[in-house]
Amino acid sequence: MQMDDPIDFSLYLVTDRSLLAGKTYLETLEQALIGGVTVVQIREKDSDTAEFLQIAQESKAICDRYKVPLIINDRIDIALAVDARGVHLGQSDMPINVARKLMPEGSIIGISCNSVDEVCRARESKADYVGLGSVWDTQTKRLTKVPIGVRGLGVMLEALDGSEIKAVAIGGIKSTNLARLIHGSWSHTSHGLDGVAVVSDIVAAPDPKKAAQLLKSTFIACKKAALSFDRTSLWSRDEILDKAITIMEGVRTLNPVIHQITNVVVSNQSANITLALGASPIMATAPEEMSDLAKLSGALLINIGTLRAESLEGMRKGGYYGNAAKKPVVLDPVGVGASDFRKSFVNELLNSWQPSVIKGNAGELAVLAGSSEAASRGVDSTAGFKDPVSFVKQLARKERCIILLTGETDYISDGKRVFALKNGHPLLGKITGSGCMLGSCVASYCAAANILVKAVDIEGKLTRGGDFLSAAIGAVLTLTIASELAATRKDIGIGSFVSILIDEVAALQPETVRRLAKVEEIE
Numbered sequence: 001m002q003m004d005d006p007i008d009f010s011l012y013l014v015t016d017r018s019l020l021a022g023k024t025y026l027e028t029l030e031q032a033l034i035g036g037v038t039v040v041q042i043r044e045k046d047s048d049t050a051e052f053l054q055i056a057q058e059s060k061a062i063c064d065r066y067k068v069p070l071i072i073n074d075r076i077d078i079a080l081a082v083d084a085r086g087v088h089l090g091q092s093d094m095p096i097n098v099a100r101k102l103m104p105e106g107s108i109i110g111i112s113c114n115s116v117d118e119v120c121r122a123r124e125s126k127a128d129y130v131g132l133g134s135v136w137d138t139q140t141k142r143l144t145k146v147p148i149g150v151r152g153l154g155v156m157l158e159a160l161d162g163s164e165i166k167a168v169a170i171g172g173i174k175s176t177n178l179a180r181l182i183h184g185s186w187s188h189t190s191h192g193l194d195g196v197a198v199v200s201d202i203v204a205a206p207d208p209k210k211a212a213q214l215l216k217s218t219f220i221a222c223k224k225a226a227l228s229f230d231r232t233s234l235w236s237r238d239e240i241l242d243k244a245i246t247i248m249e250g251v252r253t254l255n256p257v258i259h260q261i262t263n264v265v266v267s268n269q270s271a272n273i274t275l276a277l278g279a280s281p282i283m284a285t286a287p288e289e290m291s292d293l294a295k296l297s298g299a300l301l302i303n304i305g306t307l308r309a310e311s312l313e314g315m316r317k318g319g320y321y322g323n324a325a326k327k328p329v330v331l332d333p334v335g336v337g338a339s340d341f342r343k344s345f346v347n348e349l350l351n352s353w354q355p356s357v358i359k360g361n362a363g364e365l366a367v368l369a370g371s372s373e374a375a376s377r378g379v380d381s382t383a384g385f386k387d388p389v390s391f392v393k394q395l396a397r398k399e400r401c402i403i404l405l406t407g408e409t410d411y412i413s414d415g416k417r418v419f420a421l422k423n424g425h426p427l428l429g430k431i432t433g434s435g436c437m438l439g440s441c442v443a444s445y446c447a448a449a450n451i452l453v454k455a456v457d458i459e460g461k462l463t464r465g466g467d468f469l470s471a472a473i474g475a476v477l478t479l480t481i482a483s484e485l486a487a488t489r490k491d492i493g494i495g496s497f498v499s500i501l502i503d504e505v506a507a508l509q510p511e512t513v514r515r516l517a518k519v520e521e522i523e
């Protein structure tokens with residue numbers, strides 16, 4: 001191991017002797033190294049200099065045996081004394097330029113960052129890497145700043161575009177939330193994390209070797225899977241329509257269970273439209289059921305209309321277990337701009353699990369994107385975007401999922417391609433819950449798409465890899481074409497329209513979808 005060998009940051013162990021679970025500190029360190037830790041930071045918050053020095057010397061000897069670089073937290077004198085590869089500094093520690101003068105040439109200097117401003121300063125000061133955190137809450141350290149969440153990481157990573165500075169995330173990271181971390185933090189400029197820094201999930205594990213192995217293999221698989229999001233599919237518009245129709249038929253033959261946590265206004269018609277599609281609805285909300293239902297169902301829909309305090313835990317757990325069971329999760333952020341309560345809750349949801357599709361009107365999606373361009377009033381959108389095509393593409397890249405923007409023209413993007421769909425009838429806008437019913441259709445089609453995947457390669461992925469772009473297109477076509485057919489019925493009115501719409505969805509034939517579909521890809 002030479003001083004100028006590049007460091008592999010993928011699994012960065014930060015030590016904490018107060019958390020040991022049975023094994024001694026040195027046994028724990030060695031087991032973690034055998035398990036695949038690629039860099040170690042000695043963090044001794046309660047030791048005096050003599051004790052810190054001794055621990056650092058003993059740790060260095062073990063790390064050298066495994067050819068793994070050693071970093072010292074805060075203390076340049078200790079780093080120099082043990083010939084460590086570098087130091088990790090906090091925002092209130094010695095400035096990087098001073099540390100650089102004291103440390104030997106080629107030393108690694110890392111700094112903690114909690115905001116984009118701090119990342120920009122780290123860049124100016126020529127840090128070698130940044131520790132971004134805390135991502136989530138942690139029991140290991142009393143936090144003085146609000147956790148940044150996975151979506152906050154994405155903008156910090158973007159601030160590193162074009163630099164050589166490496167980035168690791170820290171705070172609350174476990175093997176169980178690593179997939180969400182890697183996928184959700186990817187910036188829309190395709191900047192991903194170089195590694196994860198972990199304390200308790202390794203140090204406090206009964207088997208630190210196994211814990212490190214799991215973290216390392218999960219990190220590698222997730223990073224590979226996250227990179228695949230940037231690949232563009234080569235399907236033509238007609239092939240995508242074929243796939244959408246295959247998915248439509250798949251819902252009818254596979255009869256997937258669609259778990260829906262939805263609002264009280266539309267619960268009944270959402271369940272009925274799901275039945276009309278050929279799927280099987282279950283409208284369960286209790287947090288206690290979420291783990292079982294994630295295994296049983298083909299997809300989960302989370303619709304935040306009529307949000308109440310007692311619904312929150314079910315939505316948190318539903319998405320979490322949905323990701324864990326590799327089932328698509330569809331988020332319908334109904335009226336998210338109506339209150340700070342909804343806004344902060346949706347932000348919390350998107351920091352804790354990964355949706356496969358987000359559907360919303362212009363006002364709702366503008367709130368998610370932090371844009372003031374499209375206004376909303378309650379749950380209704382009152383104005384659209386000047387450039388909806390770029391908007392959906394950007395948001396899909398940011399959220400790493402399919403974005404469905406509803407309106408007179410519906411826009412669907414996977415971050416690379418954008419499709420405009422122009423079917424539908426004005427009566428859809430006159431009834432309550434047409435958007436919510438569309439959410440049920442999207443979830444049903446995603447479930448079938450996720451079951452129909454042929455070559456299953458689930459490693460590191462949040463689902464089986466279903467074609468959710470075609471699923472979302474198929475779902476929109478089904479509801480909007482059925483609405484056109486329903487509107488031609490004699491004496492149709494607002495009241496009868498809902499029932500006839502459900503009938504038309506049930507009776508809709510694939511050839512009719514193919515004949516009437518108004519889908520075009522926007523270059």
Ligand SMILES: Cc1ncc(COP(=O)(O)OP(=O)(O)O)c(N)n1
Pocket residue numbers: 012014041043073074088089090091110111112113130131132133141168170197
């Ligand atoms: C990799 C990594 N990132 C962040 C930290 C936190 O460092 P700091 O801000 O100095 O806080 P303390 O470690 O002193 O609590 C870290 N140690 N490692």
Ligand SMILES: Cc1nc(C(=O)O)sc1CCOP(=O)(O)O
Pocket residue numbers: 014112131132133134135137138139140141170171172173197198199200201
């Ligand atoms: C040491 C440290 N620094 C943080 C920061 O936000 O800068 S969070 C943290 C503790 C991380 O421990 P665990 O992996 O057990 O959650």
